[in-house]
Amino acid sequence: MIRFSNVSVTYPGGVHALRDIDLEIQDGSFVVVVGLSGAGKSTLVRAINGLVPLTSGSLEVNGRHVEQAGRRELRALRSEIGMIFQSFNLVKRTSVVNNVLMGRLHQTPTWRTLLGWYRPADRELAMQALERVEIVEKAYVRAANLSGGQQQRVSIARALAQEPKVMLADEPVASLDPPTANVVMRDLQRINRELGITTIVNLHFLDLARRYGDRIIGMREGEMVFDGTGEQADEKVFEDIYGRSLTADDVLDLPAQVGLADVVEQRTDGESARQDPS
Amino acid sequence: MARPIESRRRTTVPGSRPQPPSKTRKTIGFVAGTAVIVACLLLVDARWENLSELPGNLGNYVSLMADGVLSNPLEDPETGYWQRAFELMLESLYMAWVGTMIGAVVSFPLGFLAAENISPRPVVLIVRQILNAIRAIPELIFAIAVMLPIFGFGPAAGALALGVGSVGTLGKLTAEVIEGIDRGPVEAARATGARQLQILRWGVVPQALPEVVAFWLYRFEINIRASAILGVLAAGGIGSLLSQLFAGTRQWDRIGITLVVIIVVTIVVDLISAAVRHRIISGGKQQLVEVAETSSIPAAS
């Protein structure tokens, strides 16, 4: 369970990114956080694994207090929390499997890291994680040679290799095209259902939020302005969260019914041909 | 289009685990590298046992040097030490500067001759090899072999040696910059019916000059250090003082003062040079392009 009590975060510049947040997230739930850019979604998610320190309040994750954790304890806590980033954050110059093995860092002694001698059991975990996101055939390919969607799936595998209890995803699909975005969201949902990993996803597309979120949390200027189920979150609610009327940019704009076949097609052909721009 | 490329590259069926890439080459490389290093360690005739004296001796020297550096610089003999060190460091800077200028002036045309997009192939090949050859020879060797016999001992010979030594690197870098320029302006100049020299002047030079000038400055920084080396051959400058001090009874206090002067002056000059280089690279391009454009108007009309 994750419990925010009176949590506030103020950045050094004086920006109040979170104001007095009270929030409980049950184990195994799939929560989507929505809000405009700058609303504090990233800060909320990063507070959970201690990447952003709290200014006040307390935050309990799996029975441990994040704000009281020392460096060592924080690392132990982080190893139980997988994280997925908008820009994938892969080491592009190294192989996919080496990237996934980064998920085993905390369980690996430093000397093994320095020599690159990961335990066979850890290698097996990494391969299984890649199998779960259906990209194991790329294990020894350089990460730079994958498309955006493939890279994001590798980064999900990296988080899975941690065998996490909680999965955080900060705008995981913002850099992807609509069909790929759906594939990635579906992967996250499947992992949540199959493994029971508590999943918290930041999104700004309301249709995706409604489609995948069991529970939706709306943020505006650092405050929680909505907390309810996907069905409760209608257009009126989103207009309220966004503080303006909705525009075409707020939806992913995918035709309502996409056949699974199309998505699979996209996954295996179109994507892999594309090169990463960087 | 993407399909055949993709299927050729993919060696495994989707969904199945691929073979890990072979480690043989990596292992061979690693073993060979280690063997070379071990061989060097075994074969070199170094008195490793002297390493044990190193910390004690260095500590000793440092405290002696600190004595010299920290004693009142306004009293004799320290005043003289500081003065002499500054004078000779300045002489080193002069040598380095003149050497850099010689290198710049000589390397600039050579850079054009060595650029593939400007010069005919045979010329490029010949000039490149000449530049490579010059780069292979340490400045010191130029000084010993050519400058000292003709010019005798002194900073002028040192400056000339630095100049010749700079030609190799500067020429190569200039050629690389020229090869990297945007072809548009060159074609535009050619389209107006300009002659080859005019094309170079208005199409190439304005684009290449800022980066080339930045390399000149960078070479100046290197030449300051190299000038110290030439001092060993009594070519003047701070190097002469250093080698005299070490050749004699090693007055560590004076050596300390000299080293501090070298460190401070070098760092200050490096900082200034780096700042100017950044300015030239970021703002200078536009400036030089503009100068070229504005001064080309009367020429065109």
Next chain:
Amino acid sequence: MSVQVASTAVGQVDRSAWPRKPRPRWSLWFGLVVVVAITVWSMISIEFTLAPLFTDLTRGAEILERFFDPNWEFAWRIRDAWMETLYIAVIAAVVGNGVALFLSMLASKITNPNTVVYQGFKTILSVVRSLPDIAYGLIFAAAVGNGALAGILALIMFNIGINAKLTSETIDAVDVGPLEAADAAGGSRIQRAWSAVVPQILPNYTSYSLYVFELNIRASVVIGIVGGGGIGQVIRVQLNQFQYENLGAVIFALFVVVFLLDRVSVWIRRRLV
């Protein structure tokens, strides 16, 4: 690239429809005048003149003649010194580049979050870099006696100065995303540096290390002259004895060796990077 940046900055004049007359580029002309003045002043100060090329060419001619009549047999006779120079260069490059990688991690804000400490290491590195190799040669020859050991130690310092600065600047410019991912996975600082930073800087670091090795052959000759062993020591002795035929042979051979190693290094760099 910078052309675009600069031109948008200049292009924001909208006072009238007419373009303004370009500002006089006094700073450029001023710069030119300064450069010429410094050059003239420097030339006067060191009494620079090309006159000896015309008047004293004959004085040099005799020595040059002896140079160009090299005693090849001598170059072969001192083969041990050649090998020693090679050993010195290899050992110093391995140690120096290894230490440089470590120090550059400490001297970059990316890998060392402690501002005071990383600024301190940056300063140390610029001091190390500011001393010429000859100074290290003299100091270590005094501390451990003339010979290969002094040469190795001096070259190590020289290599650290060059490589650590370049590498720490490369680290400053890495993509920090993977570092954040390593943090989020619960990795330690060392693990983060090794798994997220090193793969990113490896091509540059390798290229700097090879560059340093190329410099080492040349530098070890210089350091040898002041007591660092190897071929430099031979050169000094021959120079003191005015054995120009022997010197000529050594110098030509050195030229060939450096030239070949240079090519080998370029080849390796192309294959590795």
